[in-house]
Amino acid sequence: MVSFDQKVHTFIDQHELIQKGDRLLIGCSGGIDSMGLLHYLMDIRKKIEIEIFVAHVDHMLRGKVSLEDRIFVENFCKDNGITVFSTSIPIPKLLEEEGGNSQAVCRRERYGYFAKVMEENSIQKLVTAHHADDQLESILMSITKTGSLSGLKGMYAMRNFTFGTIVRPFLSVTKDEIREYLESKGGTYREDSSNAKDDYTRNRFRHNIIPLMKNENIHVPKNAVQLAQQLQEDDDYLFTLAKGEFPQVVTKVGDDSFLLDIPSLKKEPVSLQRRIILILLNYLYNNSEFSNSETIVRSIQNLSNTQQGNSTVHLPNQLVAHRKYSEILFEKMEDVNIHSVKLLHFNEWNDLESGICVYIGDASNVTKSKRLDCCLEYYCSSNNFKAPFCVRTRKDGDRIHLKGMESPKRLSRLFIDEKVPLKDRDHWPLLVDADDNIMAVIGIRENQNISKIQHAQDDIKIVIEYNNIYGKKIFN
Known part of the structure; x- marks a missing residue:
């Protein structure tokens, strides 16, 4: 039987997640998963010669309890000689001012803090404790919400971040395996009471859907990891092909202007058409939240398929797409057309x-x-x-x-x-x-x-x- 350490080590080597001399920032909430990750990296840091740091964010959603989580992480790091960066962010106040999804706001603020710490301290990699069960939940949530290929790909073992990269060495193991590992180390952790509630979509999947799937096959989380990896590899290859065809379809005509030739786009397989549009969005929005928007992709596809010779679609950030017969011009909006x-x-x-x-x-x-x-x-x-x-x-x-x-x-x-x-x-x-x-x-x-x-x-x-x-x- 393959041990926990061997599974994680093999996964790290396979994806080249951690190398000798790396400076790693561990996102640590104090829960089972992140404390398991912290213990694992503490065990291997001398062997592979890495430096580890910890970052904790108190979202101030649970009052005194969440503050105690912060103190728990700070004390653990102090006792083990690990540099810790921690902060408290008033999420309730932000939600009152902005509205929106509380988990999305928490994630934005948390990762914003992580990026700031990494840049200020020259730390190249952010390490998170996402595991196989998380991967399964993410894929199922995506199917329910949008059904996009981007969502079906789940989380990558490594991806670019605002500063450096994010790596996820625990994607090959389940939450139960992490729990067993942490207990074997005599490790302690904090339990977030909000995880027991069904207020959040992820929790509803975790409590109601995933157990049914595991009753059918206990290995379903690992199957999800395997599926995601295969889709990621296939999608990456198709994007490589799309990048090769992009210059034949899209031409840059100004600082913020691009011209898409519809007949050239239509000559490409549908799988490449979509990816060519996504590459265009990356140029238009410079890796912002809109760069991978399925909504915008579909609107551009609809615009290219319309039978009208002239049509206009307004896009986020004051961009506009003008179709004139066989071409679509993307540019900054100047004059508002009430009929568009x-x-x-x-x-x-x-x-x-x-x-x-x-x-x-x-x-x-x-x-x-x-x-x-x-x-x-x-x-x-x-x-x-x-x-x-x-x-x-x-x-x-x-x-x-x-x-x-x-x-x-x-x-x-x-x-x-x-x-x-x-x-x-x-x-x-x-x-x-x-x-x-x-x-x-x-x-x-x-x-x-x-x-x-x-x-x-x-x-x-x-x-x-x-x-x-x-x-x-x-x-x-």
Whole structure:
């Protein structure tokens, strides 16, 4: 039987995660996983001649208890002669100011602190205790949320970070194996009480889904690691091919401008088309959160497939994509065109040129109000409406499925019935999905599959806010 140490050592060698002379920063919460990682690296540091440091972040979500976690980690490091960097970040205050997903905000702030420590202390690698069970959970969560290949690839054993790289030497072992290892070392740890709650998506998978899968096959977490690695290898190879074809499809025409040739894109296999667009996004957004956005990729694919000779899509960060027959020009937005399409970024507030603010995202997210005069809130299911979502103005033939009607109603008839002034009809904002289904004529009527009450199957929340001045003009 292969020992825990041998499994981890083999995985580290296979992926070349740690080399002689490395300076490693261990992200340590004080829980079983990170304390197991700390003990493991303490055991091997002299053998392979590495330096280890520890970083801990108190998110201040559990008051005195989370402060005690910080003290626990600090005392352990002090007792074992390990340099520790620790801080407390007021996540509750940030959530009050920003809204959003608490786990996402925690992760952003935590990794931001890690990067700062690494840069200030010339530490090349951040080591985290993600394990095989984490990999399985991440893949299942991705399937549930978006079904993107990026999510199916799970976590890489090594990836680039803001400063240096992140390495995950425990991906080959399970949480139970880490627990057994830590107990064999006589190690202690802190238990985070929030891990027992089903408030977070990951916890619901961990408590309810994963046990069922393990009942079928106890090795399912390791199967997930193997699947992820195979997908990563295949995807990396396809990206290499896409990079070779990229210059034939996309041309840089200015400092922030690129021209995509649609016929050249269409000549490539679909698998390369998507990756060519992702490479373009990397140039446009310089490795920001939008560089790997499935929503933006699909919007560009839709734009390249449209039959209209001229069309425009607004992208995040004041970028705009203009299609003119066989080409798409990507450039910084200058003049706002009220007839153009506005792509909505998922899980974020989107400010429309018309003065409306729209949030569309996971129904479980806490949304911080924009504090405008009026607020409309709706729910729907991703089974009925598909991302990406956009706001556009009307076009010929538009219809909407309304409650209580057997057939969809023409938008032109709806405007007449609702006494919308003729001068406003061509500018009225419509919320639509990827299949161009009208979800709402904003401020007037909603699709039959959208409700003000959240039902069990509803996993998408829509919040629309606007000021009374605008409401008097367009909603009344």
